Amino acid sequence: xxxxxxxxxxxxxxxxxxxxxxxxxxxxxxxxxxxxxxxxxxxxxxxxxxxxxxxxxxxxxxxxxxxxxx
Numbered sequence: 001x002x003x004x005x006x007x008x009x010x011x012x013x014x015x016x017x018x019x020x021x022x023x024x025x026x027x028x029x030x031x032x033x034x035x036x037x038x039x040x041x042x043x044x045x046x047x048x049x050x051x052x053x054x055x056x057x058x059x060x061x062x063x064x065x066x067x068x069x070x
Contacts, residue, residue: 011070024066032059
């Protein structure tokens with residue numbers, strides 16, 4: 001009944017989707033690199049606990065949403 005296959009035509013036919021993905025992918029890379037840099041530069045009081053804790057989950061959820069929408 002429904003075809004759930006990948007059709008890149010949707011992205012290329014709709015300029016709003018195309019611009020959204022053009023902005024989303026580099027933005028995710030910048031956010032990921034910034035979070036890595038923050039983790040490397042700053043440390044918690046005991047030096048073992050990650051500084052950004054649950055923000056890693058948000059980064060991976062954002063990537064999953066971007067991939068799923070493609």
